[in-house]
Amino acid sequence: MKVWIAHQEGRELLGPQPAGVEVEICADAATLPSDPAEVRFWVPPFSAVGRAADLLAKLTGLRVVQLLSAGADKWAGQVPPGVQLCDASGVHDASVAEWVLGAVIGSLRRFPAFARAQQRHEWAPEAFTPAPELTGKRVLIVGAGSIGRAVEERLAPFEVTVTRVARTARPEQDVHGVGDLPGLLPAAEIVVLLVPLTEQTRGLVDGSFLAALPDGALLVNAARGPVVDTAALLTEVATGRIGAALDVTDPEPLPAGHPLWDLPNVLITPHVGGAVAGLLPRAYRLAGAQLRRFAAGEPLVNRVVDGY
Known part of the structure; x- marks a missing residue:
């Protein structure tokens, strides 16, 4: 039985x-x-998703596609009948949960502002009002799967x-x-998004x-960019009323001139929540x-x- 890995x-x-x-x-769909x-x-x-349709047409004996990612939304409609599509659910629990915890603490304790002050060589604690703290906060986890459980732990x-x-x-x-959700949101001091991207969650x-x-x-x-309406988010965070920590955006990558980049109450990382040294060992153990x-x-x- 022939197996291709990346x-x-x-x-x-x-x-x-x-x-x-x-x-x-x-490793490259252009070099077989x-x-x-x-x-x-x-x-x-x-990176195979963009060329998956062309390659899948050539894989006429294929029976299984095992992804290295926890999300399979970009493969929707790509895999032909008779081929089992499997995601890497569980592989990314620890790494994404770490990112969530770091993003929450970093945002609440204003690490991005201190990093900018460091670049300016400014030691000015009096310029910052006392920061919010994670301790005792009310947290709403939207996406109560395995990553959600890891975050909660x-x-x-x-x-x-x-x-x-x-x-x-x-x-x-x-x-x-x-x-x-309408009844839960008014009490939520921190909302963590971990849902897959589906037609039901797009623009949630x-x-x-x-x-x-x-x-x-x-x-x-920490879910997918299109789960959030970017225009609505920009309107809300631009007032300073709420803040955001984003590992994913819509569009992605976020264009260099997008106004989200410059907002002091928005932390942005380039979709690296699962990008840790232990990723490949965990992913290939599953595979x-x-x-x-x-x-x-x-x-x-x-x-x-169906209905993922």
Whole structure:
């Protein structure tokens, strides 16, 4: 069985594989290592999405696409019938949760402002009013999946009050449905977005969502850029009433001249929430386990189904 993976180091990271599995490196969709019609299992590089349609047409024997990303929204409609699409849910929990915690603390404690002061060689603590603190805050996690749980675990030492929201309510787990948001937002001092991008979540955070937040609230987007209406966000944060920490934007990348760059109450990072040294080992451990399941005829995990 022929397998294509995206990284040379992935050969070892996959772990032991059954006899008959042939692993090849396909790091660039423009440079194919062998006949694509023979490939049964594909682990594409992160950058493959743009050319995926052209390559998928050549992978006529393909049965599994195992992504390295937790989100599969960019693959919607790309994978032909009969091919299982699986995401890397679970792989990015720790790294994204770390980013969320760092972004929240950095934003509340005004690290970006201090970094700018450092560049100017200014030591002027009197120029800053006492900063808000994370301790005791009311946190609303929109996207109560595995990353949401990882975020909540890391927030626990700060004595916060966490409210969870998912696509559908799960009362037995104290999880609200999206329909409850209007009643929850006015009490939310920090809102963390962790939902996948779907037709239901696109534009979820609009003008009315933002207007319902209390003064001084912080919006943290570690999901996908289009979950937030950028124009509505810009209108709200430009007043200084609320702040934002964004690892994703719409459009992405954010154009150099976009006004969000210059707002002192907005922290922006270039979609690096999952970009840590441990990413590839974790991702390829998952891919290796999936490959062994597939070779043994066992059901795969993390399958992306209709309605993702």
